[in-house]
Amino acid sequence: MxxxxxxxxxxxxxxxxxKKHVKYIQxxxxxxxxxxxxxxxxxxxxxxxxxxxxLHLLNDPTALPRDETINFVKSCQHPSGGFGxxxxxxAHLLYTLSAIQILAMVDAxxxxxxxxxVTYVAGLQKPSGVFAGDEWGEEDTRFVYTGLQTLKILxxxxxxxxxxxxxxxxxxxxxxxxFGVVPGAESxxxxxxxxxxxxxxTNSLDRLSTASRDQLAGWLAQRQLPNGGLNGRPEKLEDVxxxxxxxxxxAMLGKLHWIDQNKLVGWIxxxxxEVRGGFADRKxxxxxxxxxxFALCGLSLVGWGGLKEVDPxxxxxxxxxxxxxxxx
Amino acid sequence: MASYDSDDEVDYATDPAWAHITPLPQDxxxxxxxxxxxxxDYVVAMSYLRGVMAINYHSAQVLxxxxxIIGMNAAHYTVWxxxxxxLMALEASNGFNDEETSWSWRKxxxxxxSIAKQYEKNYQIWHHRQLIINHLNDATGERERTNEMFASxxxxxxxxxxxxxxxxxxxxxxxxxxDTMELLLKEDVRNNSAWNHxxxxxxxxxxxxxxxxxxxxREIELAKVAISSAPQNPSPWNYLKAVxxxxxxxxxxxxxxxxxxxxxxxxxxxxxxxxxxxxxxxYDETGNLGKAEQALVLLAAKYxxxxxxxxxxxxxxxxxxxxxxxxxxxxxIVHATA
Numbered sequence: 001m002x003x004x005x006x007x008x009x010x011x012x013x014x015x016x017x018x019k020k021h022v023k024y025i026q027x028x029x030x031x032x033x034x035x036x037x038x039x040x041x042x043x044x045x046x047x048x049x050x051x052x053x054x055l056h057l058l059n060d061p062t063a064l065p066r067d068e069t070i071n072f073v074k075s076c077q078h079p080s081g082g083f084g085x086x087x088x089x090x091a092h093l094l095y096t097l098s099a100i101q102i103l104a105m106v107d108a109x110x111x112x113x114x115x116x117x118v119t120y121v122a123g124l125q126k127p128s129g130v131f132a133g134d135e136w137g138e139e140d141t142r143f144v145y146t147g148l149q150t151l152k153i154l155x156x157x158x159x160x161x162x163x164x165x166x167x168x169x170x171x172x173x174x175x176x177x178x179f180g181v182v183p184g185a186e187s188x189x190x191x192x193x194x195x196x197x198x199x200x201x202t203n204s205l206d207r208l209s210t211a212s213r214d215q216l217a218g219w220l221a222q223r224q225l226p227n228g229g230l231n232g233r234p235e236k237l238e239d240v241x242x243x244x245x246x247x248x249x250x251a252m253l254g255k256l257h258w259i260d261q262n263k264l265v266g267w268i269x270x271x272x273x274e275v276r277g278g279f280a281d282r283k284x285x286x287x288x289x290x291x292x293x294f295a296l297c298g299l300s301l302v303g304w305g306g307l308k309e310v311d312p313x314x315x316x317x318x319x320x321x322x323x324x325x326x327x328x
Numbered sequence: 329m330a331s332y333d334s335d336d337e338v339d340y341a342t343d344p345a346w347a348h349i350t351p352l353p354q355d356x357x358x359x360x361x362x363x364x365x366x367x368x369d370y371v372v373a374m375s376y377l378r379g380v381m382a383i384n385y386h387s388a389q390v391l392x393x394x395x396x397i398i399g400m401n402a403a404h405y406t407v408w409x410x411x412x413x414x415l416m417a418l419e420a421s422n423g424f425n426d427e428e429t430s431w432s433w434r435k436x437x438x439x440x441x442s443i444a445k446q447y448e449k450n451y452q453i454w455h456h457r458q459l460i461i462n463h464l465n466d467a468t469g470e471r472e473r474t475n476e477m478f479a480s481x482x483x484x485x486x487x488x489x490x491x492x493x494x495x496x497x498x499x500x501x502x503x504x505x506x507d508t509m510e511l512l513l514k515e516d517v518r519n520n521s522a523w524n525h526x527x528x529x530x531x532x533x534x535x536x537x538x539x540x541x542x543x544x545x546r547e548i549e550l551a552k553v554a555i556s557s558a559p560q561n562p563s564p565w566n567y568l569k570a571v572x573x574x575x576x577x578x579x580x581x582x583x584x585x586x587x588x589x590x591x592x593x594x595x596x597x598x599x600x601x602x603x604x605x606x607x608x609x610x611y612d613e614t615g616n617l618g619k620a621e622q623a624l625v626l627l628a629a630k631y632x633x634x635x636x637x638x639x640x641x642x643x644x645x646x647x648x649x650x651x652x653x654x655x656x657x658x659x660x661i662v663h664a665t666a
Contacts, residue, residue, distance in 0.1 A: 175570030180489075259637075
């Protein structure tokens with residue numbers, strides 16, 4: 001959907017163009033006269049979270065103005081305690097987590113009414129243990145993760161029924177070892193990340209048997225294609241964002257070494273625009289902030305030099321999660 | 329007179345039908361992070377939407393306005409939510425029967441389908457559809473609608489999620505569902521979504537109940553035929569193993585079948601890393617550790633070297649009583665969500 005100029009993909013997949021990626025992220029907010037900017041308004045708060053996380057990993061956490069960031073997050077909070085993607089948009093769990101993560105990263109959780117946020121999140125848990133995304137009731141393992149992570153950051157997991165939430169997630173495991181959006185839905189790497197995230201942040205990973213964890217890690221490792229890239233489901237195309245969903249899942253299972261990391265790194269680096277910065281979903285497409293942060297998260301997980309360490313459970317810098325939860 | 333056909337253009341600022349709504353421009357406050365210069369049509373439509381929402385106004389006009397905005401930005405979840413509220417309000421006030429507007433749930437569903445075809449990656453469309461069908465308590469024609477979507481993308485995750493919801497909500501675990509999966513797999517035997525859904529309708533819904541007579545054998549045969557046509561396709565292999573587990577049948581029963589695709593002593597004739605993988609387990613189970621190791625070495629060195637560390641891990645487990653990573657004992661529980 002991009003109308004911006006063509007991307008100059010690197011022919012030098014040994015280098016990470018750190019300064020250009022910082023500039024690219026800073027430039028996002030100055031592109032307001034571009035048609036695609038308003039098309040992504042419904043993702044604005046996610047976008048700020050993605051950009052800020054990327055900047056933290058790039059070791060340039062102050063490249064976005066802190067006060068303006070905090071003010072923007074505040075302007076997205078509803079009286080219900082939840083956050084919308086933008087001041088005019090309804091509250092939803094997806095943006096509520098982004099808001100809380102942003103504030104956690106800039107150490108400003110006291111800037112908003114977090115007690116109201118806890119009430120909002122807790123109100124979205126259903127009797128089955130799952131969370132709805134918003135008042136409209138869509139249910140999805142993504143929302144279990146976003147709800148529980150929000151509460152974990154706010155140190156209020158006690159506000160919901162954690163055991164039921166874990167039970168719902170376990171019911172979503174499929175015959176191939178993976179997890180889907182609801183019980184019975186096809187395994188998908190993105191949903192696997194959210195389900196393992198729930199099990200990790202509630203210290204419940206051992207609810208999966210060793211055999212089951214190995215089966216799942218084997219399935220995840222199968223996501224690597226001969227060119228090094230990772231896909232999200234069998235027989236689908238590779239995409240840079242799975243460098244996060246698959247790798248973070250393998251990291252939570254302690255099996256990062258089950259894929260060929262060198263091949264993956266080369267493939268991720270080949271997706272960056274070496275002139276203007278940013279990463280695309282795959283070489284040849286337009287860059288965006290979503291794929292940029294997940295490319296950097298993937299590189300960070302395999303220990304790319306110069307990048308800050310990312311926490312595979314929370315998708316925030318380890319510096320932040322250590323400050324929040326103490327060292328693990 | 330306002331028109332509600334989504335193809336007709338409305339000039340909100342001059343159309344007398346809209347004169348009673350005060351447009352509210354976006355208040356960006358003093359926040360530079362959020363200042364947005366919109367496309368002019370979008371600016372106008374959004375300011376009218378804010379005006380409408382401010383007075384909680386629901387009429388057939390709102391359907392036109394929200395359709396306009398969704399046509400420009402289908403992912404705008406707030407607009408979808410307001411549209412659903414408007415539809416419910418119209419139904420409650422008998423507004424569907426207004427001759428000028430003559431909207432109906434049927435028309436709404438047709439319109440939603442046309443938007444779905446334009447925006448295949450969109451989430452909101454399918455949730456909107458689910459809210460409507462749940463409200464109407466009538467799934468007539470809905471499977472056909474998802475089949476239309478599969479014609480252009482047979483792995484669309486949102487459509488499959490909706491399809492499973494339909495099957496659960498209206499108890500459609502029937503022959504039509506089974507036949508559709510067979511057809512989709514005939515068209516593309518690598519369609520993992522269709523394999524997953526087939527499991528869901530045949531065995532996955534049973535929980536701890538036993539399958540009906542003949543189902544296990546029928547599914548084993550189906551998977552074997554699919555494997556024979558594409559031995560390196562992982563989906564039917566995973567399916568086959570799941571069916572065996574459900575039927576309490578040991579892996580060893582697959583020995584001859586697997587050896588067809590991975591004759592371990594004739595390396596050049598090996599056609600499937602998945603067959604080799606299962607054979608290593610069978611050899612291990614039956615105490616033939618030498619052959620089991622040989623299979624895993626071949627996988628690490630030649631047939632799946634990208635995952636050589638995984639195969640080395642498997643090699644270390646050989647001969648131990650530790651479980652080989654195949655068993656997921658749990659079966660998804662099907663929640664009836666009425």
